[in-house]
Amino acid sequence: MLSRCGEVVLSIRPSKFQLKLLETTSHPGTDMMSFKLDRKDVQQENHYLDYKAGQYAAMDLETKEDAEGPVRSFTIASSPTEEEFILISTRIRDTPFKKKLANLEIGTPIKITAPVGSFVLPEDDNSKRVVFLSGGIGVTPFRSMVKYATDNRMPIRIMMFDSNRNEKNILYKTDFDQCVKANNNLKIIYTITGEGQGGSSSSIAAAAAGSDWKGEIGFINKELLTKYMTNDELTDSIIYICGPPGMLKAMQKLLQEDLRIPDLRIEIEEFTGY
Ligand SMILES: Cc1cc2nc3c(=O)[nH]c(=O)nc-3n(C[C@H](O)[C@H](O)[C@H](O)COP(=O)(O)OP(=O)(O)OC[C@H]3O[C@@H](n4cnc5c(N)ncnc54)[C@H](O)[C@@H]3O)c2cc1C
CATH class of the missing domain: 2.40.30.10 (Translation factors)
Structure with a gap:
């Protein structure tokens, strides 16, 4: 300078x-x-x-x-x-x-x-498609990236799957709703797992979701991802995962073993300590 x-x-x-x-x-x-x-x-x-x-x-x-x-x-x-x-x-x-x-x-x-870390949006190519897989409090970096892409009118296509134990635990929902309204390249799917309610079966998740819940129920899995994305879209995306260690393990298995996504296309941020 x-x-x-x-x-x-x-x-x-x-x-x-x-x-x-x-x-x-x-x-x-x-x-x-x-x-x-x-x-x-x-x-x-x-x-x-x-x-x-x-x-x-x-x-x-x-x-x-x-x-x-x-x-x-x-x-x-x-x-x-x-x-x-x-x-x-x-x-x-x-x-x-x-x-x-x-x-x-x-x-x-x-x-x-001073902030550090490389769990950030692709810096070279905004035409890429990114998929965010968020578990609970792991949503924090995704709020930052979603808001940044929206405010800067970036052409990057973002598909986010946000998994929480119940509806009350969906953090930043109002901010995300505003971003979805403003950003045609952004789609967010919410799912309720019922975790921490004494079990994780779909009936417990359904009870946690409540009768007026209109989103998805259950953990992020192959069925959920392929309901909203084609195989080609999935394999062509960079997939970001963030959440507590147990969720990361499950997502890595899903992507690497069930969906055969190459490691190069997977970005992970682990919230150690939980
Ligand atoms: C790169 C990176 C980024 C991170 N970003 C974030 C972030 O944005 N937000 C964030 O929250 N963390 C984040 N973390 C994790 C954060 O640093 C802490 O490790 C985490 O919040 C745990 O805090 P804690 O050690 O105080 O333990 P806590 O988990 O807060 O507390 C542990 C204690 O609570 C009790 N406890 C455990 N589980 C439960 C439960 N289910 N219900 C009630 N009590 C329980 C236990 O008795 C235990 O002693 C990040 C970590 C990394 C490495």
């Missing part, structure tokens, strides 16, 4: 930030919470958190009593097109880290590293 006087200025990307907590939201009927953080660093003027849609960062809450330590990785669920904030969502469970996070006061500065 050249300065106004003509000398070469090295553009150094900061590796650590302290971002102010702007807003916290609970999602009724679930153990999930979302957090909006300012993109501007509280200590260094002009330091602004920059990222690619789909990347993640490590958050340090300096919790001393947590067996897993004071740091957790979180995907940035917002899109870089959302200029005022970054969005993080997680399940609040009984760990000191999560309890501290849930109870932070608005305005608290939070330590976070």
